[in-house]
Amino acid sequence: MNTTSIKINLNHKAYLRDPELTELGQRIIRESIRLIDELGFEQFTFRKLATEINSTEASVYRYFENKHKLLVYLVSWHWAWLDHFVLFHTNNVADARERLSRAIDVITASGTDNPATLHISESALHRIVISEASKVYLTKEVDDDNKDGYFLEYKRLCHHLAEMVLRINPDYPYPHALISTIMEAAHQQVFFAEHLPSLTEIKGTQRSPEETAIFLKHLVFAAVDQKR
Amino acid sequence: MNTTSIKINLNHKAYLRDPELTELGQRIIRESIRLIDELGFEQFTFRKLATEINSTEASVYRYFENKHKLLVYLVSWHWAWLDHFVLFHTNNVADARERLSRAIDVITASGTDNPATLHISESALHRIVISEASKVYLTKEVDDDNKDGYFLEYKRLCHHLAEMVLRINPDYPYPHALISTIMEAAHQQVFFAEHLPSLTEIKGTQRSPEETAIFLKHLVFAAVDQKR
DNA sequence: TCTTTTCGATAGTAAAACTATCATATTAGA
């Protein structure tokens, strides 16, 4: 065996039937990532997806109640995956500052496709998260969805980075606010760089994630090191 | 005349017919703000709006091509209004630091209803901007919409604040990125405080805008004053 | 007064967002 299989476990059921467990489920995931990336979430429909996977609308509905829950699933998966990656890249790094710096690199980096998760293209998923992730919580159903645990993966990642902030400066009064701000900015700045360049100094190139990371580190370390 | 009439001019035509100029148009604006605030943008439809204003779907379509353009109009109006307000509150303030501080107060403050714009409830509009504003640009049509000038008001406000940053520290390398980050955070943090409280230290109360302003000032002045 | 504009009323279409039913293929358990 030359590939390690990684199963990302989510703490909720945005799905009706676990798509990881069947071939059709994996096709639904793989092709929905492709289609949402291509069409955008608003233009994406279960009908189009069904055509793409040579199946039927009814079959897709057996896995997900609606396209919003499918997006919740994809975005949660991404956060769980990132949390994993952050842990992996900060493990055994003794210096608290260096740990936070590497964590920021991980959350800004554009996804790299991993052979361990063949049915998920992390790079396409990362593009989806940039333009669609905030739509999972910016709804009137946010409180119900929160009760169902749909944002646990995001909160956990946020909390892990907030802990790193407190390790550097235990007196910093806004660790979670600072981290949630830069986690959102990590996407916005890349999006602005590409589509609304006058809103940022980051250039809209392949390297905009790296540039964004530099800006965010500036910002975070300035805040954490601030004299009061 | 004991009220001053203020006409906010937008630099684009998200509308087909200027809603400010007719009574029906003003009713469309007033009731759409009420309805979007109440139902959220996804559940809001022109059919429901038409019922609310005792008119017809066809009549609403004579003012706006679709509900997305109506949202663009409302959000642009809000940014133009805020830009106005920022200018008003920073005018004649000599100190650059104090100017930026007051500007941050203005962009975080929950709207106060103004008798000069009777058909627009600024407080309801502010709630809409918090939960719906990012949806105006997070679409596949963002580049076309940008060409049509739909984001000019937002960019102008961003640029005005970025200038204040440069006045404080002409060498700060990311004035626009910093301002666009905190302008988005000004909404996110209030939203998180109310719905996803574990993502922030801001408390979900009536005073969360003020608390958010304090956090954002911390952040901005730390960044701008950073030694390099 | 005449004419243009505005609005309401009505009707209709295409697509989206589902739900229901039935037959068949596959799989799992006994």
Next chain:
DNA sequence: TCTAATATGATAGTTTTACTATCGAAAAGA
């Protein structure tokens, strides 16, 4: 290996959304 449960495909149908078209009456402007 037989049987029963499950998964999928095929088909069809409903309701709602997002529009478009047409017409006539009222109102407003010249």
